[in-house]
Amino acid sequence: MGYRKNLGIILIMTSLLLLGGCGWSMLMTSEERAAVAFKSGTEAYETAEFSQATGFFRQVPPESALYNQSVQMILKIPFQRGMQAFEMQDYDRSVREFRKIDKTSPDYEKAQRFLQYAIFAQQQDLYNDLKGEDRIKALGIMAEMAVELRDTDILSNSLETIGSELSQSSSASESEELMKMMENMISVTEDPEVRKNTLNQLLGDFKKLHQNPNLRPQMFNLIGQIKVGML
Incomplete structure (x- = not known):
């Protein structure tokens, strides 16, 4: 009897070894399996393996104490994917990912901010590819977004771009439009x-702008607006 009992134990252990992880998993409680899945998901998340992480977190059943944490981690993944794409300057993909983020996500507010940054970058790429009136229209959209974002670097770079366009402009109506963009951006x-x-930049174009009597009032107002803000 003792021999048969020992043989039975050996056969069971051998079967478990052959089954590998599945065998050991059979010996775990539901909560232990959930803990393993959550740990694996966290490790995958930390190494930016987001598809794998999602798969692991979804293995955690609703009755588990780790279920709510798993749901929160799943909600974080679109933001991380969006940031990954943003850092790679893949703005189209980052926009798609940020737009997937639900209001219940803990990263919703940050995602909305970076969504605007990504859309601005898309608009900047579009501006660089355009010419003529379409280029100025694209710049106008960038200026509006810069005002909304109120990011110092974006405002600075956009104002510099507008100043460059103003220097090259030979159209009074276009120059007027460009100075309006400047006025709006300087105000914030x-x-x-x-x-x-x-x-x-503006003073560098003073002579050219001053030659057009229709542009003088706007130019002087803009110079005054800038100087008042520097006091």
């Missing part, structure tokens, strides 16, 4: 260095 620009750089 608090950085004195950005204001100073914009003023220097």
